[in-house]
Amino acid sequence: MSKNSHYQLAFYQVIQMPRKISTTPRKLPQQDRSKITVDAILTATARILTEEGYDKASTNRIAEMAGVSIGSLYQYFPNKEALVAALAEHHENEMIELVQSKLNDLFDAPIEIVLPELVKACMAAHAVNPTLHKVLNEQLPRIAKLQQVNNAEEQILNLFRAYLEKNRDRIRPQNLDLTVFILGCTVESLCHEAVIEHPELLSNGELEEEVSNLLLNYLIGETHERK
């Protein structure tokens, strides 16, 4: 997509549908100085979000901290949501990549190796910028209406599902949709909560090991029937 079409699209949407918010970038930075401007805006957004919280993150405040005028901000981001969404996508990608590459590398390894490594990678991903991740997690649900931020996360789950499929005869649960949901949700929440609320549990490797045990025992353990 050319720069022009981006610009025209944004312009069209602003004129035609003033009620519906668009997260399409208004203009793409071309010269070096504008790239610096955009970068400064995103960095300032992250700083304010993590250090002062979402409520203090007004666009005027962000522009001030970035050292640019409020007008410049709106030249590259059509609205506040687009700004936050851009930051979120960048951060999400940073996290996802850590997990995805690990899973790709170990696709042919046995479960006993893959799961512990996956847990470790997930912890590392959540440790990239825990505070930012927390703020974004709290605020994104309201923003991500037209957004496909979680697209990448879905990709990981699909990859994980493929891995389970390949090892289907070595695991107990056979409803893979359910299994992927349970394991994915469990790992995600444990990493998230551990990093945010219980950093003291991260000092030694005990947490990672126990989470691995949790997942492994589930996959290769026995059933506990209820009557």
Place this chain on the structure above:
Amino acid sequence: MSKNSHYQLAFYQVIQMPRKISTTPRKLPQQDRSKITVDAILTATARILTEEGYDKASTNRIAEMAGVSIGSLYQYFPNKEALVAALAEHHENEMIELVQSKLNDLFDAPIEIVLPELVKACMAAHAVNPTLHKVLNEQLPRIAKLQQVNNAEEQILNLFRAYLEKNRDRIRPQNLDLTVFILGCTVESLCHEAVIEHPELLSNGELEEEVSNLLLNYLIGETHERK
């Protein structure tokens, strides 16, 4: 316990809290009509939050839907946060009670019975008002500055910890702090995500059973050491 008494309790705690600026003390509802007013305000708040989202939940809008004037709202709630906090506390209590009573009833039962029942209770708790729970979950972190909303949840975790302590010789993991964290976080997130994002998984009892398997296999399963 009636709705009214619930609300009064929540309200009492809100106005008892230390406030920064000297504001005119809000009145406690005394006559029946004012109790009806307070109830209507809280009900309207819940409705707007669930049906239209947090952004639409302005105090004027809430008062309008409650059929009372905006002035009445501010006679019983010093500010918007107090209103949302009162509603959240009420909802939280409703959920907590389901789990807590179950855990109390089954305190002397064996693990194989307790865990599945606990999972079921937790699912039921999350099903009370999933949409409201989701909205509150998204917005509360920004509100709960001076709040101790999660106090009740901590109570449950303590109770669960006591239960594990009692059954210490029957479970594998011996670091109970870690175990309580892992199991609590896992159950909470699975119930939450299942009810909110994957209601299709709730049709049959398979999810509950698999979650129970996850927890049981962890508690009484073997260790998977890594070298």
Place this chain on the structure above:
DNA sequence: TGATAATGTGAGTTTTTGCTCATATCATAC
């Protein structure tokens, strides 16, 4: 019945904040 307290009202004040636009400065191509 009348006095007093409790409750209800809503127009209006205040503050915040997202965002625009007319204008100015800088970079680049010819």
Place this chain on the structure above:
DNA sequence: GTATGATATGAGCAAAAACTCACATTATCA
């Protein structure tokens, strides 16, 4: 050099939303 597009500026607009307050209505009770 100058023309043209890219970039930067920030005062100020418009809308929304929290909250007040002077006054009206209703309940309680001697």
